[in-house]
Amino acid sequence: MSEMEDIMQYIPGNRFVHRLSPMTKIFFAVGMMFAAIFTSNPLLLGGMVIFVLAFAAIGGAFKPLIRQVPLLIILGLALVILTVLTSASGDVLFTLLPNGMFPVTTGAIMFAVQMALRFAVLIFSFQLLVISTQPRDLVNALYTLRIPGDYALMFLIAIRFIPTLQREGVRINEAQLSRGYFPGGGIIGKLKQLGPVMLPLMLNSLAKADTLGLTIDMRGYRKASEHRRKLVYHAADLVTILVVAAILAGIVYVTFIL
């Protein structure tokens, strides 16, 4: 537990993807999301997964994305089970139970594959945005998108406290283990930790809100949104935007016009 990896954090780097403007990366993620929604062709979706991974690989952010694969496999399996249990269309391949219950059909498998590939595109492209963008640039992008300053500040504090809470949670868990506490594993174990771990974690953190609030006021941070820095765009930004736009246009053409 004590060596648990930081979740959902910016990973410093200085390659191509890192240097793109945050707005470009948001456009990339949102553009790929729509492209993935507009088509259900497994070949096109598979192509998009490869494109996102290749894009990440050029930018030196391939490894952290690959680490998401176990999660995707869990999601994919859950989807297969769900669809197998709920839908029957196309030819029956085999049945889960020997008496003919729960037939596994080609339609269900097809559906699960489509959904899993679609989720892979979505999760990879948003993950790429998070790991390659400094939180401050993300907040700057929010200002540019005209999100009011107060809510951008809220977002900033949330990102800032994710790793802090994570560390504090590990520490509290260790403190309770040291008192001989053993909640057991699984979902029940997690629920049992609510009192001894979650409660002190939340109360200690909430007790910080007073000082945090005062600090925000005393350093004039409520006005921070009026001082947003100008976003800089380079040639690479233009190329990326054009490529994503082309993919999106291509998908729209294939799905709606052909």
Next chain:
Amino acid sequence: MKSRDIALVGILLAAGAIARYISLFVPGAIVANLTIAFYCLAIILVVPKFKEALGIGVVAGIICAVFSHSIFPLGNLISEPIGAVVCLAVYKLVKDHTRLAPAISTAIATPASGFTFIIVTCFVMFFTTETTVATVVAFAIALIPIVLSAMLVNVIIAQIIAMPATSVMQKTKTVIKTAHTDAAPSDSVSLNKLTFTYQAAETPALDNVSLKINPGEFVVVNGPSGAGKTTLARAISGVLVHAYGGTVVGNVSLYGKYADEYKDVTELSEKVGMVFDDADAQLIFTTVEEEILTGLETRDLPEADVRKKLDEIYKITCTGHLTDRAPHNLSGGQKQRVAMAAALSRETPLLVLDEATSELDKNARRQVYNLLKGMTAKGHSIVLIEHMIDETIGYATRMITMNEGRIVYDGVPKPEDTNYPALEKTAPTREVVLEAAHITHKFPEVLALDDVSVSFYKGEIAAILGENGSGKTTLVKHLNGLLRPDAGSVLLKGEDIACRSIPEIAKHVGLVFQNPDTMLFENTCEKEIQFGLKNIGRSDASPAASLAAVGLAGKAKMNPRHLSRGERQKLALACVLATGQEIVIMDEPTTGLDPKESYEIMRVLTGMRNEGKTILMVTHDPVLAGRYADRIIEMEAGKITAVRGGE
């Protein structure tokens, strides 16, 4: 919204993102969104306007979409705002009728958000794949159990946390009872016959305090815990009448204006800078540079000046090498430096520091005092709250001692008389009870322990002394099994603990972490002790004796959160006293305590030692170690560099 409420919502959304991430590993949890419990909690604690609830929902949606592996980010941007608004509406309806209001509003908000998400997802699915209506409907129906189980978990989370959180977060208003005197307010800082009583408190925290602070003065304030030092700091800086609930009698004025004539804390902040003891709560941005730079930028200086001043602040606070670091990658001392640097960036005529150097080592503290002294030469006034004042003599020009809300000394700085009777000790033994043999532990980037061997004896106090990062905490975590060595072994009474679980080891080795708040969670002191007893299977034992042993006999039914820091530390000690382990490890047992409280903790520990227990004390304070330990084990860079005493 108040800044405090923004901070509160931000923290809860961070917790929500983590909960969501953890829950993703439950197969099928694709729509079971635990984030909902946390933004519902935020809404329950803040009770915002509907428009603000919508905004909170949008931010929660963005966080879900971007940070937590949403399968359909667009869905979150629609479903979370709906969940937030539903939660607020339900909460407003039921909050005055039942104590279960948090559970009820979460119970309704979770399916509201969950089903919105499902509907949006299915809608998109239907129009973009060649599936039939029947398939989509079946898919949606299959998700219902997941939404319902998420609802159950969310309800439990919201209800368990909301009740105690409401008492921590109580919203209060300040009542000002005295009219301003006719005389023009003083043009420096002055308190005039000020009495302040916190809401729900019986005795005033400040009792008829009068005081004037002139430009260029360096004032150090000391006194025992609970004497009113922090309240005095808040009063001097003027924030007391703006941000804390209670009753004010008398006047506070700063630079030609009464404190309550300042529009808000932001206006006050042009005159006053404050640094608090909790450094973590003073870092808002995700990098050090951003923290200091934003403070400068909001002062509307020309751009060239901003850069120049930034470099100057880096230099005087020794933070220049930390620019791109995130707060969670800083040590406690570094965090305090950055918090101070950010406060300095405002260049206010008055700077108030409340225990703001507690985690710095001696040299770093001296540097800070020098820096502050330099500022007074330029006409700034400094007020420094410290419970160890000896080091400030030579820097401060004036000392104020507080006791029970009153000023009992106001004059030239003088050393404290810390004459506590020596503690009697029985003769030490050489019977080894715990032994580390050649243990090595490697973290990804650093060799934390490098072939460390050390033995601990029955009936001794052994101090493990070292700076931050020397490996002392890593060492003690091996002694109770929280960490396992990469090489070497830990022997408990001659037996290797490699195959024994932590709860099993915890029956013999107790570990109390530096901050008592990392372990206290029950709502009475008694229950807190019973928790430990239950864990080791002795739920029949009574907590009374151990509470009495640490001097908390009368407080068995009190909420640990209403105790002072020193009392909470004593309660943590009572917990290991009750469970009766033969070996007790205390990590920094006296941090944040005044000399009297430190002495009392050490008195109890010495008593335990005399009964034949082994006490391990981890500390960076050589004075404390020298005064109370039988043996001092010095550590540096993962190695034991010296063992003194015990021959």
